[in-house]
Amino acid sequence: MASQCGRDSNQTVDTVPASVHHHISYQLQARLRNDFSSVQSPLEKFKNATYRDVTILLAEPLIRVTPLDKHIRDVLGLSLLNFQYESEGNPAILTFLHPWPELSEKCPSPPHTEDGIAQDEDAAIMPESLSRKYVNVVLKIWESRCGLDAFRSQKIDQGLMTMLGKIISPCGLTYKPDGLYLRIQDVERSDKRLSCVKVATKKGDILKYLGLEIRGIETFHAVLSRKQVRCDVKDFFGTDFAQEFERLRAQAVFTVDCARLFSRLRKELPRYVKGPELTYAIKGVKRVVGLYRSDYKDVTLDAPGTRKWDYMREAFEQRRYQVFRNEAKKHWIYIGAYQKWLDAKRSAQNYKAYKTRQEARLQERGKAEAGSG
DSSP states (O other): OTTTTTOOTTOEEOOEEHHHHHHHHHHHHHHHTTTEEEEEOOOOOTTOOEESEEEEEEEEESOOSSOHHHHHHHHHTOSOOEEEOOOTTSOEEEEEEEEOOOTTOOOOOOSOOTTOOOOOSGGGSOOSOSSOEEEEEEEEEESSHHHHHHHHHHHHHHHHHHHHHHHHGGGTEEEETTEEEEEOTTTTTTOHHHHEEEEEOOHHHHHHHHTGGGTOOOOSSSSOOHHHHHHHHHHHHOHHHHHHHHHHHHHHHHHHHHHHHHHHHHHHSOTTOOTHHHHHHHHHHHHHHTSSOOTTGGGGGGSTTHHHHHHHHHHHHTTOHHHHHHHHHHHHHHHHHHHHHHHHHHHHHHHHHHHHHHHHHHHHHHHHHHHHO
């Protein structure tokens, strides 16, 4: 970019104060206002102290005889511009470097300051330095005002939805671009992604539930607590959603409980249990309770100590986790050794099957070569 704009080694592009940013923006907008039907600035964040780029939004060029980039060169008096032609649904983009105001030049205060940024005239004066500073300027040009209005509406919509999300978040609701979600309170601290259950995708349904159609941000019935909001959402969106939410809630709570349970079990085993021994022990315990699927599931029925393992499995299914952990700490040595034997047996069978496939391929290749010879 810098080389295309013809700047030398002493030219630098840094962040600039708000006064310098506004001065350059107003100056360029004044030059372009006679050649475009719409000249606007993008939405700015509140209390922005410094900026990097000066962005100007343009729409409907009034003069279409000459090429667009050549015409803007003539209007702004610039020799070089980086021009990117308009693609479908996107604006044309012009970029160039604009120098900071001269030493003797002061930035006039803008006619109004709706964004609440305080202007400082002295901040716009360029310090005495051998290297001159530049600001990167981006011009976005739409063929029609409809395209520009759609772009600004999209940005405004994103900002409003972000504000809406912060308002409804304490009630257990989350708004994402793909819809409204109801969070599972027991799960969200452990796994935020798993705790979100989709409620609705259509914006009309979302706005109707939140009460925005009557210009008020509230829930279906009234301003409710988080527990009441969960029941309120079920009543509003029907029985099907209520059943699906409870199913996903039970599944998510079970997943989080299992993760916590086995994490605690790892810590409660003796300290000398580490590395492969710890891996085989935890893997074996998961297989006993049915969380780990194995090709040798029926082998455990013929193994010694099966009745004690059944008692441990029943304690897990009945959510008696304290009893389950106590039984696991008693039998972890045998369970881990047995799991190691099962994995070795499976590896041996897999290797044998692999060698059989390799031999079959070699035989087929030999027959093919013999037939061709």
